[in-house]
Amino acid sequence: MLERLSSKQMASFAARGFLRFDGRVPLDVNEQFMDEAGGRNASNYAELMANSRIPEVPAGTGLMEAYANDTALGRLVRLPWVRGAIESLVGPGSLIDHHFLHVLMPSGEQATTQHTHQDSTIDPRLTFDVQIMYFPHEVTPEMGGTRYVPGTHLRVVSEMAVARYQNIAGQEHVVCPAGTLIFAHHGLWHGGGRNRSDRVRFMFKIRLNPTVRQERLWDTSDLSDADCAQRPIFHVKSRRDADHIHSILTRGERWFENDTGRIEYINRIRFWRFLLGDESFDADYWVTRVENEPLPAEQLGSLGNRSGNAPASSGN
Amino acid sequence: MRRQQVLVLYLKNSALDSGVAAWALYDGTGRKRHMSGDADEPPYGTGLAALEDGWRLIQASPLLDHGAGDEFRTGYLKYEFFFERLIEVE
Numbered sequence: 001m002l003e004r005l006s007s008k009q010m011a012s013f014a015a016r017g018f019l020r021f022d023g024r025v026p027l028d029v030n031e032q033f034m035d036e037a038g039g040r041n042a043s044n045y046a047e048l049m050a051n052s053r054i055p056e057v058p059a060g061t062g063l064m065e066a067y068a069n070d071t072a073l074g075r076l077v078r079l080p081w082v083r084g085a086i087e088s089l090v091g092p093g094s095l096i097d098h099h100f101l102h103v104l105m106p107s108g109e110q111a112t113t114q115h116t117h118q119d120s121t122i123d124p125r126l127t128f129d130v131q132i133m134y135f136p137h138e139v140t141p142e143m144g145g146t147r148y149v150p151g152t153h154l155r156v157v158s159e160m161a162v163a164r165y166q167n168i169a170g171q172e173h174v175v176c177p178a179g180t181l182i183f184a185h186h187g188l189w190h191g192g193g194r195n196r197s198d199r200v201r202f203m204f205k206i207r208l209n210p211t212v213r214q215e216r217l218w219d220t221s222d223l224s225d226a227d228c229a230q231r232p233i234f235h236v237k238s239r240r241d242a243d244h245i246h247s248i249l250t251r252g253e254r255w256f257e258n259d260t261g262r263i264e265y266i267n268r269i270r271f272w273r274f275l276l277g278d279e280s281f282d283a284d285y286w287v288t289r290v291e292n293e294p295l296p297a298e299q300l301g302s303l304g305n306r307s308g309n310a311p312a313s314s315g316n
Numbered sequence: 317m318r319r320q321q322v323l324v325l326y327l328k329n330s331a332l333d334s335g336v337a338a339w340a341l342y343d344g345t346g347r348k349r350h351m352s353g354d355a356d357e358p359p360y361g362t363g364l365a366a367l368e369d370g371w372r373l374i375q376a377s378p379l380l381d382h383g384a385g386d387e388f389r390t391g392y393l394k395y396e397f398f399f400e401r402l403i404e405v406e
Contacts, residue, residue: 113352124389147353156391165326165393166340166352173353191352255337258329260390267388 003084004219007227010088011248014271017153017185019085025076025179030136033072037101037136037202045103054101054204061096063208073204076134085183088218089130090210097129097207104144104201107194113144114192115163119207122158126274127214129186134204137178143201144193145174146182151253153187154267162189170254215277233284245272246283262286318402319344323371325363327395330379332363338393345405363397371399 005019013019034040038051054073057066063086067074076082086094119131139145149168173193174182184190186207195201227245240247249268252261265286273281282288326338336358341350360366367373375398 112349113354115352154390156389162392163352164324164340165338166350167355167358168338169336169358171353171356193353194351256328257337257394258334260394263388263390267390270388 001080002087003081004217005085005088006219007222007245008243008248010218010275011245011272013089013183013185014275015249015251015268016150016253017188018148018150019183020180021081021085021182022180023177024081025079025134025136025181027179029072029075029079030178032075033134033136033204034202036072037204039101039103039200039202042103042200044105048101048103052101054099057096057099059096059098060209063094063096063206066096066099073206077206082181085181086130086132086208089183089214090128090208091212091214091217093211094130094208095211097209099204099206102192102203102205104192104195106196106198106200108196111194113147113194115160116147116149116165116168116189116191117160117162118152118155118157118187118189120159120186122156123186124156126271127210128153129210130208131184131186131188132206132208133174133182133184134206135174135176135178135180135182136202136204139174139176139180139201140197141173141175142195142197143199144195145176145201146190146203147171147173147193148182148184148188148190149253149255150188151256151264152189153185154264154271155187155189157189168255214275216275228278228281230282230285230288249283250286266290317405319346319405321345321401321403323359323366323399323401325358325360325366325397325399326393327363327397330395332367332373332376332397334395335362336360337395345403363399366399371401374398374400 009019036053037048038053039048042048042051055066063077067077069075069078077086133146135145149171174180231240231244231246249272250265256264265283269281269283269287272283273279321344322342324340325336328334328337339358341359343350360369363373377394377396
């Protein structure tokens with residue numbers, strides 16, 4: 001039985017670009033992975049790869065064909081809550097884009113951290129890949145766990161072009177128990193730390209491509225009409241429900257600029273429309289307001305919006 | 317002999333006295349190596365606070381019109397301010 005994600009979890013993924021599950025992978029799977037990775041006592045990466053029993057996988061291989069059932073990775077991706085999360089995000093039949101064992105040897109104070117970046121290359125799609133980050137052992141603050149910046153995933157930037165932003169308000173650093181998984185949107189900005197401990201740090205990443213339209217793949221049984229109805233905005237007399245899907249989609253991050261923070265809300269709402277398959281959805285009226293063109297598009301002509309174009313469709 | 321220290325602040329809007337969204341430091345004296353992820357709180361609360369501490373503003377990003385059809389695309393941080401400070405070294 002798959003344990004699919006809830007609508008609130010999916011809304012949080014749409015807004016922040018990741019879902020994190022600390023210490024959920026069973027200990028014996030973590031131990032088996034460490035054995036198969038081959039690097040508990042390796043002194044360099046070449047030695048580790050020579051010992052590793054993690055398979056090479058051609059790009060585009062089906063996830064369920066990539067790892068034998070009795071291997072650690074095979075067991076991991078078949079855990080009901082892991083497979084449920086995967087299928088909620090990228091559906092059944094997802095393909096492995098690539099996987100990679102990230103290894104950080106103890107570096108003392110001399111090494112530098114990895115620049116913040118978005119993986120792969122510039123990618124303006126609404127369709128998204130998911131990157132599973134698996135932390136098979138405890139990560140302490142000294143070990144330089146992956147740094148990531150919540151809410152950056154919808155920014156259209158080109159890989160390391162964002163490296164100049166050394167520090168971003170609200171950035172988070174992975175410090176976690178063994179068996180932690182992060183499911184990240186492919187656009188989430190991130191970077192590796194430096195390992196000031198005396199232990200090798202491991203993180204295994206699997207990038208998955210969907211093969212189906214990513215529409216209502218999660219457990220939508222918790223959705224109701226109230227999630228689509230408009231609420232009073234600005235002039236409100238009581239604290240609003242922080243767990244409401246509109247609240248989740250319009251909660252800012254510390255790094256948000258005053259003006260583009262609001263555009264982030266609009267882009268999140270358009271992303272949620274894509275996931276719902278419902279172009280009428282809006283949260284707190286952000287998109288309805290800027291799409292309100294009472295004249296039919298064909299009558300607008302050069303009177304159209306002030307950019308001189310006919311009004312954009314509601315898709316992104 | 318003098319060496320340059322560079323501070324880059326990414327502010328919340330185009331006003332120099334607005335808050336800090338992101339930042340970077342580069343120290344030409346070689347005394348300290350700043351790097352990605354090395355601080356979770358900004359060195360100053362606003363750009364103005366950096367001026368008050370002796371940093372000289374040497375560049376500010378211009379305000380650009382939004383391209384037609386591209387008004388809702390977000391990418392790089394918009395409000396970039398470069399500061400410098402010259403430090404005497406031996």
